[in-house]
Amino acid sequence: MSLFREIISGNRQSLAQCLTSIENEDDNYHFLSEIYGHTGNAHLIGITGSPGSGKSTILNSLVKLMRKNDDNMGILAIDPSSQFTKGAVLGDRIRMQDLLGDKGVYIRSMATRGALGGLSNAVAGSIDVLDAAGFDRIFVETSGVGQAEIDIAANSYTTIVVLLPGAGDSIQASKAGVLEIADIIVINKSDYSHASLTKSHLLEMLDIASHSHNIDNNSINSSKNIWSVPIVSTVATSGEGVDELADNVYSHYKYLCDTGELEVRRRNRIRYIYRLLLQKQLYTRLENILLEERSIQQLELLMQGKNDPYTAVEHLMKWFDTH
Numbered sequence: 092m093s094l095f096r097e098i099i100s101g102n103r104q105s106l107a108q109c110l111t112s113i114e115n116e117d118d119n120y121h122f123l124s125e126i127y128g129h130t131g132n133a134h135l136i137g138i139t140g141s142p143g144s145g146k147s148t149i150l151n152s153l154v155k156l157m158r159k160n161d162d163n164m165g166i167l168a169i170d171p172s173s174q175f176t177k178g179a180v181l182g183d184r185i186r187m188q189d190l191l192g193d194k195g196v197y198i199r200s201m202a203t204r205g206a207l208g209g210l211s212n213a214v215a216g217s218i219d220v221l222d223a224a225g226f227d228r229i230f231v232e233t234s235g236v237g238q239a240e241i242d243i244a245a246n247s248y249t250t251i252v253v254l255l256p257g258a259g260d261s262i263q264a265s266k267a268g269v270l271e272i273a274d275i276i277v278i279n280k281s282d283y284s285h286a287s288l289t290k291s292h293l294l295e296m297l298d299i300a301s302h303s304h305n306i307d308n309n310s311i312n313s314s315k316n317i318w319s320v321p322i323v324s325t326v327a328t329s330g331e332g333v334d335e336l337a338d339n340v341y342s343h344y345k346y347l348c349d350t351g352e353l354e355v356r357r358r359n360r361i362r363y364i365y366r367l368l369l370q371k372q373l374y375t376r377l378e379n380i381l382l383e384e385r386s387i388q389q390l391e392l393l394m395q396g397k398n399d400p401y402t403a404v405e406h407l408m409k410w411f412d413t414h
């Protein structure tokens with residue numbers, strides 16, 4: 092049986108093999124294009140937040156709870172910080188121990204690669220493979236750092252942002268624009284003090300944000316089309332509040348379906364992947380251009396002070412446009 096057929100029929104070993112090949116950035120465009128026709132059915136859910144905020148522990152309780160509906164769950168735990176992250180990867184597995192024996196749950200950790208856009212491409216491709224493999228809900232966990240956050244929002248239909256009690260975290264989140272990508276906010280470790288203060292602080296900030304948003308767009312939205320971002324307090328280690336989080340995940344999906352927003356987000360994701368792939372191809376082409384005789388000549392002229400970089404690049408681009 093082909094690898095494609097085996098994945099579609101639920102073979103976990105083939106699935107793992109395929110995800111490894113994506114992570115290694117092997118040339119698998121042909122395979123991914125074959126898979127693509129079988130995607131588009133899963134609910135894609137991103138969970139982001141600062142390192143150690145409790146994302147994996149939340150997923151452990153949340154997925155266990157949501158499994159009661161018999162949905163198959165895929166979890167991709169992304170570590171954007173380094174290539175040498177076996178510690179963090181192991182940490183994720185330990186936190187999600189309750190799920191390890193469940194045949195309806197598949198957990199995969201993924202570390203970053205050096206090449207530009209490597210991780211972004213790998214995340215998008217892996218999600219598609221899990222989708223084609225028939226998982227009903229796919230969770231993508233990543234620590235909120237720069238590009239990883241953008242990737243998670245672009246790849247998800249529902250984005251959960253995890254914050255910690257204490258004003259610092261919420262202020263930082265608002266500055267970094269994290270609140271803009273949140274569909275659901277979780278204040279985890281609510282067993283620590285300041286949890287309720289953080290919640291009221293966040294509510295205030297969300298209120299200001301939604302007002303300025305409405306003024307900016309001069310929009311008259313009917314209230315049923317507006318999703319007001321819920322703030323859920325949790326203690327992931329005991330499972331407290333996780334049922335409320337699960338309810339919100341279901342409600343958000345219903346909202347997406349009922350309002351047509353799901354289609355909007357699906358299209359946005361397609362646009363994002365299209366751009367990502369094109370970017371990667373053009374980047375490879377750029378690397379080749381730099382090795383071309385004409386480019387080396389231009390560089391040599393620059394080094395000798397016989398030209399300036401602006402004219403050199405213009406000259407080169409004109410040459411490539413006509414060749």
Ligand SMILES: Nc1nc2c(ncn2[C@@H]2O[C@H](COP(=O)(O)OP(=O)(O)OP(=O)(O)O)[C@@H](O)[C@H]2O)c(=O)[nH]1
Pocket residue numbers: 140141142143144145146147148149179182183186233234279280281282325326327328329
């Ligand atoms: N007190 C308390 N501890 C918690 C809670 N949730 C998680 N923890 C602990 O916080 C630590 C980090 O939890 P993780 O679930 O690994 O956090 P994470 O966000 O997945 O971490 P990274 O994947 O490394 O970014 C662990 O020691 C958890 O046991 C909580 O609600 N209360």
Ligand SMILES: [Mg+2]
Pocket residue numbers: 146147148168182183186232
């Ligand atoms: Mg984790």
